[in-house]
Amino acid sequence: MIVLTGTCNCGAVHFEITEPLQAAAYCHCTRCQRRTGTGAACNARVDAAALRVVRGEDRIRSWKPADGAEKCFCGDCGSGLFARTPDGLSVGVRLGVLDGDVRITPSLHQFTAYAAPWESIPDDGLPRYPERAPQKALETVAGLSGGLS
């Protein structure tokens, strides 16, 4: 069953997700700022097996830092798509590239120590973590683990 779909700006890449998103977080890390050109990014976790690229696999480009998840984006239009965790078991999907209602809202802010100086973190009552949110906090939310940045 297809729960969600994602589409890049130019339409070259289209993917499907067959399970509900497990948890979502705002990430204020420097890598998210650079890859999106914004102050923070919203990412949500789903099992890697639940994500299938329907169209445009050959258009996807990625950046794999030595110490982090492989960040995949459309090579034609630059839209961020998802990140594959080093263990290959899960992906961090970029909420902004998903179509329609994703039925989840971010539960916390992480890497706030690196937040952009030109944008204040909203006073939304969500927990804030100066570095990566501890595994325990994310599991409390909904079984989230690292690799979302």
Ligand SMILES: [Zn+2]
């Ligand atoms: Zn594209």
Ligand SMILES: [Zn+2]
């Ligand atoms: Zn990040």
